[in-house]
Amino acid sequence: MAETQGILMPLIQSECQILKNYRDRGGYEAAKKALSMTPDEVIQEVQASNLRGLGGAGFPTGRKWAFVPKNSPKPVYLVVNCDESEPGTFKDKYIITKATHALIEGIIIASYAIGAHTAYIYIRGEYVRQAEVLEQAIQEAYDNGILGKKVLGKDYALDVYVHRGAGAYICGEETALLESLEGKKGWPRMKPPFPAIEGLFRCPTIVNNVETLSYVPFIIKNGARWFAEMGTERSGGMRLYCVSGHVNKPGVYELPVTTTLREIIYEHAGGVPGNKKIKAVVPGGSSSPPLRPEELDVPAEFDALMKLGTMAGSGGIIVMDEDTCLLEILTVTTHFYHHESCGQCTPCREGTGWMDKILHRMLHGEGRIEDVDHLEEIANGIMGNTICPLGDAAAMPVLGYLKRFREEFESHALYKKCFDGEFAELKAAS
Amino acid sequence: MPTITIDGKELTVDEGKTVIQAAEEAGIYIPRYCYHPGLRIVGQCRICLVEIEKMPKLQVACYTRVQDGMVVHVNSEKAKRARQQVLEFLLVNHPIDCPVCDQAGECYLQEYYMQFGLYDPKMIEDKNKKHKAVPVGPHVMLDSERCILCTRCVRFCDEISKTSELGVFNRGDRSELLPYPGKTLDNPYSANVVDICPVGALTERDFRFKVRVWYLDETKSVCPGCATGCNIEIHTSKARPYKNEGRRIARLKPRYNPEVNDYWICDYGRYGFLFVDDDSRIQQPLVQKDGQFNEVEWDNALYMIHGVLNQALENGKSVRILGSPQMSNEDLYALKRFGNEVLEIHDIPVTVKPLEKPYSDDFLIREDKNPNTRGAALLGFDTDHAATEKLLADCRNGGVHSLIIFHHDLFKGFAAEDVRSALDKVETVIFVGSNMQPTAELATYILPACTWAEKDGTFTNHAGRVQKFDAAVDPLENSLPEWKILRRLAKQFGHAFAYFEAEDVFRDMAKKVPAFAGMSYRALGDRGMVINENGRPSQQAEVKEELTVVSK
Ligand SMILES: Cc1cc2nc3c(=O)[nH]c(=O)nc-3n(C[C@H](O)[C@H](O)[C@H](O)COP(=O)(O)O)c2cc1C
Ligand code: SF4
Ligand code: SF4
Numbered sequence: 002m003a004e005t006q007g008i009l010m011p012l013i014q015s016e017c018q019i020l021k022n023y024r025d026r027g028g029y030e031a032a033k034k035a036l037s038m039t040p041d042e043v044i045q046e047v048q049a050s051n052l053r054g055l056g057g058a059g060f061p062t063g064r065k066w067a068f069v070p071k072n073s074p075k076p077v078y079l080v081v082n083c084d085e086s087e088p089g090t091f092k093d094k095y096i097i098t099k100a101t102h103a104l105i106e107g108i109i110i111a112s113y114a115i116g117a118h119t120a121y122i123y124i125r126g127e128y129v130r131q132a133e134v135l136e137q138a139i140q141e142a143y144d145n146g147i148l149g150k151k152v153l154g155k156d157y158a159l160d161v162y163v164h165r166g167a168g169a170y171i172c173g174e175e176t177a178l179l180e181s182l183e184g185k186k187g188w189p190r191m192k193p194p195f196p197a198i199e200g201l202f203r204c205p206t207i208v209n210n211v212e213t214l215s216y217v218p219f220i221i222k223n224g225a226r227w228f229a230e231m232g233t234e235r236s237g238g239m240r241l242y243c244v245s246g247h248v249n250k251p252g253v254y255e256l257p258v259t260t261t262l263r264e265i266i267y268e269h270a271g272g273v274p275g276n277k278k279i280k281a282v283v284p285g286g287s288s289s290p291p292l293r294p295e296e297l298d299v300p301a302e303f304d305a306l307m308k309l310g311t312m313a314g315s316g317g318i319i320v321m322d323e324d325t326c327l328l329e330i331l332t333v334t335t336h337f338y339h340h341e342s343c344g345q346c347t348p349c350r351e352g353t354g355w356m357d358k359i360l361h362r363m364l365h366g367e368g369r370i371e372d373v374d375h376l377e378e379i380a381n382g383i384m385g386n387t388i389c390p391l392g393d394a395a396a397m398p399v400l401g402y403l404k405r406f407r408e409e410f411e412s413h414a415l416y417k418k419c420f421d422g423e424f425a426e427l428k429a430a431s
Numbered sequence: 432m433p434t435i436t437i438d439g440k441e442l443t444v445d446e447g448k449t450v451i452q453a454a455e456e457a458g459i460y461i462p463r464y465c466y467h468p469g470l471r472i473v474g475q476c477r478i479c480l481v482e483i484e485k486m487p488k489l490q491v492a493c494y495t496r497v498q499d500g501m502v503v504h505v506n507s508e509k510a511k512r513a514r515q516q517v518l519e520f521l522l523v524n525h526p527i528d529c530p531v532c533d534q535a536g537e538c539y540l541q542e543y544y545m546q547f548g549l550y551d552p553k554m555i556e557d558k559n560k561k562h563k564a565v566p567v568g569p570h571v572m573l574d575s576e577r578c579i580l581c582t583r584c585v586r587f588c589d590e591i592s593k594t595s596e597l598g599v600f601n602r603g604d605r606s607e608l609l610p611y612p613g614k615t616l617d618n619p620y621s622a623n624v625v626d627i628c629p630v631g632a633l634t635e636r637d638f639r640f641k642v643r644v645w646y647l648d649e650t651k652s653v654c655p656g657c658a659t660g661c662n663i664e665i666h667t668s669k670a671r672p673y674k675n676e677g678r679r680i681a682r683l684k685p686r687y688n689p690e691v692n693d694y695w696i697c698d699y700g701r702y703g704f705l706f707v708d709d710d711s712r713i714q715q716p717l718v719q720k721d722g723q724f725n726e727v728e729w730d731n732a733l734y735m736i737h738g739v740l741n742q743a744l745e746n747g748k749s750v751r752i753l754g755s756p757q758m759s760n761e762d763l764y765a766l767k768r769f770g771n772e773v774l775e776i777h778d779i780p781v782t783v784k785p786l787e788k789p790y791s792d793d794f795l796i797r798e799d800k801n802p803n804t805r806g807a808a809l810l811g812f813d814t815d816h817a818a819t820e821k822l823l824a825d826c827r828n829g830g831v832h833s834l835i836i837f838h839h840d841l842f843k844g845f846a847a848e849d850v851r852s853a854l855d856k857v858e859t860v861i862f863v864g865s866n867m868q869p870t871a872e873l874a875t876y877i878l879p880a881c882t883w884a885e886k887d888g889t890f891t892n893h894a895g896r897v898q899k900f901d902a903a904v905d906p907l908e909n910s911l912p913e914w915k916i917l918r919r920l921a922k923q924f925g926h927a928f929a930y931f932e933a934e935d936v937f938r939d940m941a942k943k944v945p946a947f948a949g950m951s952y953r954a955l956g957d958r959g960m961v962i963n964e965n966g967r968p969s970q971q972a973e974v975k976e977e978l979t980v981v982s983k
Contacts, residue, residue: 169602186599191474191494344580344599344606347477351520354604358556375553382516385488386477 007239007255008219009212012100018134020141023102029147031218035110036155043114047217049225051237056082056173056210057286057315058390059236059303062217066207068197069115075204079112079120080182080196083211084166084173086125088287088337089317092241092253093211097124097131100215101138105161107214109152110221112159115207120161123178126168136163170341174389175208176200177343188345189389212241232258236302244270246320247277256301258313263297266320277322281406285314287334288394290401291321311401326419327409331402332360338395349392352383356399368414376410377403433499438506450492450503451479461505462514462543464521464629465581466493469694470590476581477517478543482510489513511547519549524559524604526576534631536644540579561607568596568616570698571625571633578608578632584624591695591794594618608632619796622702623695626684637702638682641675642668650903651686651957653890655757655883656700657791658799660892661685661692662957663700665884665903678708679904680884688958691896697796704884707904711866713879714908724877729909729919736876737923739859740774740833748832748858750774751822754781754812755838756801759888760897761936762913763803763810764944765928766837769917773924780818781807783844797893802883806891809946809962816844826853833859837913838880840868863913880913881906887933888912889955891962898959899952 017023035043048063069077081104085093096104108120124132139161142148150158164182166172172181176190179201200206216238220228229237242254242265249271256265262282266272273279281291284301289312292299299305303313321330339353356379359372380396380403387393403410412420434443437454444453449472451461464476474494481492484502489510492503504510521540529535561575585597585608596614599606610616616624625633647666654661664684672679683704685696706712716732717724727735743750752774754766763781770776782804791798808814823845825831834857841850854860854873862874865882885906891897906912911919914936918928930936934952941947946962954960 171602191472339603342603344601344603346475347517347520347579350580350604350606351523354559355520355523355554355556362556378516382513382520386480386513386517388474 009096009100009103009215009241010253010255012103013095014099016099017103018099018101018138020102020138020145020147023106027222028102028218029106029153031222032106032109032147033153033155035113035221036153036157040114040116043110043221046225047114047220050220050228051225051232051235052213052216052220052228053236053303054210055212055216055240055316057087057312059313062209062213065197065209066111066115068195069205069207070198071116073116073205076119077115077117078201078204078206079108079115079117080175080178080201080206080208081108081120081122081211081214082173082175082178082208083122083124083128084170084178085128085211085315086170086173086341087315087317088334089243089245089283089319090286090315091243091245092316094128094131095241095253096211096215097128098134101135102142103215103218104211105138105142105147107217108161109147109159110217111207111209111214113152113157115205117207118158118160120159121182121201122161122163123172123182124163124165125173126166128165132163132165139163169343170337171343171389171391174391177389178208179206186343188343189391191388233300233302233304235304240316242301243315243317244320245317247273247279247322247325248320249274258302259300261298262292262301262318265301265318266297270320273320273322275322277324279320280323280325281321281327281330281402283317283319283321285312286317287319287337288312288397289314290397291327291405293405310404312397327402327406328360328364328413328419331398331410332357332364334398335360335395338391338398342391342395343389346388346392348383349387349395352379352392353395355379356395363410363413366417368410368417370411370414372414373403373407373410433497433501435497435499435501435503437503444497446497448497450481450483450490450495450497450501453497454492454503454505459505461492462539462546463493464539464579465583467583467586467627467694470583470586470627473582473586476521476579478514478521480510480513480517481505482507515547515549518543518547519553521579522552523554524576525579526558528577529631532574532577532631533634533639533644534577534628538631539629559604562609565609566636567610567633568618568621570622570636570702571616572636572639573608574632574634575607575609577630579630580606580608581629582608583627583629584608584633587620587624587627588616588618591623592618592620597624619697619699619790619792620695620794622698623685627694635682642671642681646671646674647681648903649684650884650901652683652884652900652903653802653898654683654696654700654703655802655890656697656703656800657795658797658801658804658893659691659795660802660890660896660898660959661696661700661795662688662898663696665704667903669904672708678705680704680707686957690958691892691898692795695795699790699796706866707882707884708907709866711868712907712910713865713867713871713877714910715879716909717877719875719877729911732876732878733920733923736861736878736920739861739876741924743832743858744774746832749825749830750776750833751825751831751835752776752779753783753819753822753834753836753839754779754807756781756799756804756807756814757838758803758807758913759883759886759900759933760803760806760810760891760940760947761888761933762917763807763812764936764940765914765917765930767810767812768928769921773921773926778818779812780815780822781812782814782816783819783839783841784816785843786845799893802890802892805893805895805962806889806897809891809895810940810944819844823849823853826857829856831857833857833861835861835863836870836874838864840870842869863916865910878916879908879910880916881910885910886912889937889952892959895946895962896959897947897950897955897962899955 052062053059171177172187177187181187196206279294306313339357342353344350380399383392384396409420462478474491479492480489482504565573567573596616650665668681715726860874861876862871863878
C-alpha cells in the first residue's frame, strides 16, 4: 500500500474500521444526503457515474439496481459479495478490515435505493479475522443509530447480517452464493430468472461486490460527474488493482481505470525484480487470458481489455517474468478451477478434471504433441456451454495461454522443457 | 401462441412450452439426461444443447422457453458437436463396464453413443474411483462410478416421494451421488429411481443379473395392488425363465398415465407380482378326500360341482357365493350372470376387510388393496364388509349348504375360530383362486384361476376409471380366467354364455350395464375411460376431484 492518493486508499490507511476515524473524514454524510433523495434519484446518480461491478463481470451498477421491480410485494434484499476467491485478488479484504464504514455506508445507500431493509454480507470462510472486524464495525454502527430501526435518525430501517461461507470459490458466483446463503449446497442456478427478479428466498435481490458498494458514498457525495470523469466513456472512476507476481512492490493500488498495465507495473509496482523481462501478464484475476509483454500499453479497464480478448475482471494483475514456466502456471491455474468446479454441469465437471490430468502429465514430462490441440478442444467444449461462468473461467486461461504462448506448450510436449527460443529450428529438424 | 421453427419445421406451440417439448411435438427427439417431464428442470447435463438464431451461445433445450419467431437448429454442426462433446465428457470418468452392467440395452449412454458418439476415444488418463455396488436401500443398488450426476433420483426423492434420502456430495469430478449419512433409500416409492436413472448407476436388487433386458417382452397392464390401478408394463422372460429363478415375470415397470399415476408406481405394487410364479400356485382342479387333495380333470371337477350344487338347489338348500374385488370386470360380470341366471342368487358380497389396517398415503397408495372394488359395486355386488360378515353368520347358523369362495383368505379378515365355526357348518365349500392358502385348504373342491398377468381384462379404479390390462404370459398349467370357469360351469347347468374372449364379456357388459355404456376395449385405449355419468352420478364429482390430486 504505497499510495495515499485516491478514494478508498486514504480511508484504508486511516483505520476506518473505527467509526470516529471515518466520521472525522466526513463519513456517513453521503448516506444522510441519499436518504433525503428519492430512491430513483440515487439510482440515476449511480447510473450516471458509470460505476461498474468490480466483482469481475463489470456490469453497470445503476442499471442493475434499476431491474428491481418497483413496489415488489415481496421483500427486497441486498447481498454483499465478499467471497473474494479469484486467485490474484486481495482488495476486498482491505476494505473489510480498514475501510469498513465506507462499505457500511455504501450498503445503506444501495439498500435504500433498491428498497431493501435487510442486507447480508457473505464473507469467505477463510476471512476469520476480517469477519470479526466487520462484525465489530456493524455493531458500532448499530450502537450509534447508523443501522437499525431508524437509520441515521431517518424513517428508514435497515438490518445488516454477516454470513460466513465455508470456503468454496463457487460461492462467489452470485446465484451459488444465494443458494449457500439459503443454507443449501453452493450450486449456481439457471438464469433467467436473474437475482434482481428472483434472488434470495426467491425475492428480488441485488448482489454487489464489496468494492463496488464502497465507492457509492463518494459518488453520492461528490456527484456522478466527478466519478465518471476519472474514467472512460463507459467506465467511471478508479478501482483497486491487486498487483502480484514478479514485481518489486506487490500490493493494492488505487488508480483511475484509464491507467495502463505498463504504468501500473512499472510506475506504481516498481517494475520487475532483477530488471528481468516480462513473459506474460494476467490482467484481471487468474481466469483472464494472459497478455504478451508488447500488449501492456492498454488501459486496465473493462472495454479496452475485452478488445484484446481478455478481461479486467477482479483487478488482479499477475506479472510473470521471463523465467516463468507457463506450463506450470497453467497447470496450477487449471488445477484450481478443477478443484473448485461445483460439479453440477457436465462440461465443467469433467472437462476441468480432464485438462488438469493432461497438464499434470505434461508437467511430469509425459506430454504428447497432440495434447496441445486436445486441451484446446476440451476447453472449447466447456466454453459457453455451462450453467455458470466458472466453466468459462476454467476454459479461458487454457485457450488464452495456448493462443498467445503455444510454443511454450509444444516445447514441453516435444522436448520436455520450456521454450528457449531455439524451438523453431528444433521443431523444423524434428 | 408462438410460432417457432425447429430444423426447418414450422410449428405453433403453447405458450410456456420449452424447446425440448416443442421439438418432441414436432417429432424431433432431443437427447436428455437430467430432463424428466415429471421433475423440476435443472439444465445440468447439457446434452440437450441446441443452436438458437440470434443467441450467441448454445442453449439447453430443456430450460429454454419458446418465443414467437424463434429459429432452433437441433442438428447444426455446432449443436451436434457440442452434444458429442458432452457425451465424451460424461465418459471421461465412466468405468465403461457395460458387459457386467444390468442397464446394458436400456442405457442412455449406450443409446446416444451409438447415435452420435465420438468412436475415437481420446481419454488416456487414469479414471477417478468411486463407490461400487452399494446397497442404498431394500430395493436399490448404487454404482456411483456409473452415475452421470443428472440428479433425477435426487429430485425424485425431494419432489415426488418427498423423503430426501439422496444427495450429491463433494465437488467437481469428485462429486458423488450417495444417501445422506445415516439414511437409506427406504420409502414406499424407492424403486422409481431405478426407472428414471438413465444409466446403470441405480439398479434393482431384485432384478439384478437375472436376465438381459433384450430378452424381455413388454405387456401393457394395470397394477392389481390397490384401488388406484397404476398403469404398468409387465416385463416377461418367457424363453429363459431358468435365468430368472423360474419366474416368467422379470419385473414390473410404471407406464405413464397422467390421469392416474404419472410416471410412478409404489414398491408394494412393483414387487407384488411374485405370487404369479410362486410355488403356491394352484395348477389343476383339486378334490379333497380324507384330507388329501387329488388332481382331477376340469370336466370331472365341473361335473362333480354341478352335481353338488344342482342337488342342493333341487332339495331347496341354500347355495351362496363370496365374490372378490380382485376379479376383473369381465370375471365379475360373468359371476353376476352366473349368480342371477343360474343359481338365482342376487346378493353376492365381495369384500373382506383386513384385520389390520393396511398402509396408505395421499399419493398413490390406497387403503383398499383391491383393484376392482368400484367395478364390483357398479355391477351390483355388495361391497360392504358387513355383508360378508352376515354370510358367515348364515353359515354358522347352518343355513348354507354350499358356498363358492373366490380368492379370499377369510383368515385375513376374521378371527380363526369365526371362520372355522362358519365353514364347518357348510356341507360343500368350493374355492376358486390362484394360490393355495388357509381358506382354500378348507374347501372340498378347488378350481385354479389364473392371475391378472395371465389374462385380458379390465379393472375399474377407485375413481371410476375403467382400465384395460393384457395377458403377459399364458395361464399356468390348467388354470383359467374366472369368466371361463363360470362359462363352463354354467354350461353344466344348461346355460350358454356366448363368450370366447374377455372382450366378448366386456362388450356384453357395456351393452347391459349403463355405467360402462359406450365403452369398448378399443375405446379404453392406453389410459382408460371414466365410468359413465348415469352409472353413479353422485360419485362423479368426487371422482374428478380425486383424479386431479392423483395426477399432480
Ligand atoms: C466462479 C465465480 C466466482 C466469483 N467470485 C466472486 C467473488 O469472489 N466476489 C465477487 O464480488 N464477485 C464474484 N463473482 C462475480 C459475481 O457472480 C457477481 O457478478 C458479482 O458479485 C456482482 O457484483 P458487482 O456487479 O458489484 O461486481 C464470481 C463469479 C463467478 C462466475
Ligand atoms: S460451470 Fe462448473 S461451477 Fe458452474 S455450475 Fe457448471 S459445474 Fe458448477
Ligand atoms: S444415480 Fe442415476 S439418476 Fe441418480 S444422479 Fe446418478 S445417473 Fe442420475
